[in-house]
Amino acid sequence: MAIEEGKKAPAFTLPDENSDxxxxxxxxxxxxxxxxxxxxxxxxxxxxxxxFTSGIKGFEKLSAVILGCSPDDDESHQKFIKKHKLKIHLLSDPSHRVMEKYGAWGQKNMYGKIT
Structure with a gap:
């Protein structure tokens, strides 16, 4: 399901890279x-x-927080952040529950094949 413009974003609680x-x-x-x-x-x-990290100052001026979300666990996120010196928070959604609510996870069609 995709979110419609002007509608309230679906609520969620997810762990970040520090398990918070x-x-x-x-x-x-x-x-x-x-x-x-x-x-x-x-x-x-x-x-x-x-x-997103290179543009973080502009987002901070707007009091905006940037959250990336993937199925990866906190350990993977920590390594990713450290390796690339990221300044953003990464959320873990291994069940794809939140990603599905936002229409960001599901079957994809690539070159005529469902992936």
């Missing part, structure tokens, strides 16, 4: 940039995370 629980409701009053990606340390996902 992050609740969307706990970020009320702040801008939240929540992005989803399939796996730590893959080429496209690394570029994306590094781009």
């Amino acid at each position: 629980k992050v609740k969307l409701s706990g970020l009320a009053g702040q801008w939240v940039v929540l992005y989803f990606y399939p796996r730590d340390d893959t080429p496209g996902c690394t570029i994306q995370a590094c781009d």
Whole structure:
């Protein structure tokens, strides 16, 4: 299911790279940039995370928090953050529950094949 513009974002609580629980409701009053990606340390996902990190000052000026979300666990996130000196928080959704709520996980069609 995809989120419709103007609708309230689905609530969630997920662990971050330090196993601390992050609740969307706990970020009320702040801008939240929540992005989803399939796996730590893959080429496209690394570029994306590094781009968010390089632009972090602009987001901070807007009091915005950036949260990346993937199925990877906290240990994988810690390695990814350390390796690329990331300045963003990464959330773990191994069951894909939140990713599915946001329409960011499901069957994909690649070159006519369901993947």
